[in-house]
Amino acid sequence: AQSVTQPDIHITVSEGASLELRCNYSYGATPYLFWYVQSPGQGLQLLLKYFSGDTLVQGIKGFEAEFKRSQSSFNLRKPSVHWSDAAEYFCAVGGDFQKLVFGTGTRLLVSP
């Protein structure tokens, strides 16, 4: 069965500093991988996705993620965090789209 682990429940980053959110997955074949962001009071919005090709994918709002098959990871990065990036971030894995599995989320706090 597929699963997703986001080991960090909370992360605090200073504004302007770089960010990396970790995501490890378990899936028997090449997975489809997603990062979603949830701002307070809002639904989830897609940041980026990987399903084939270049293992470094670019998303919206300056985010990128790298698929590393050998490490079963799909970490999210941003070179310079803005205060508006404070939100909760969810990694998700699917091969069977009806059963997209989400991680437990990482809450990002941005300090001045």
Added chain:
Amino acid sequence: EAQVTQNPRYLITVTGKKLTVTCSQNMNHEYMSWYRQDPGLGLRQIYYSMNVEVTDKGDVPEGYKVSRKEKRNFPLILESPSPNQTSLYFCASSIPSSNSPLHFGNGTRLTVT
């Protein structure tokens, strides 16, 4: 504007009183799904629907019902709500393809006392 609309946004009810949370999408998506979000557990799928009159259980279907009589609507029904169904609920839709993103509603926060 393409969107998934859930109503109500907030709902407080008592144990055993039947309720329905509505979900409507204007993108002509075949696939729709309901999730609940709980602290420390992330999003868990309740039910999903591949198309009109086609529904199936997700990971946590107990205590919930759904229907899909029209393509755009996918209501979530709690026949006899219990306090353990206090949660944040999200409806989502997409085209039926594994690399298609889900479009989410803004959520319904349900409290059952």
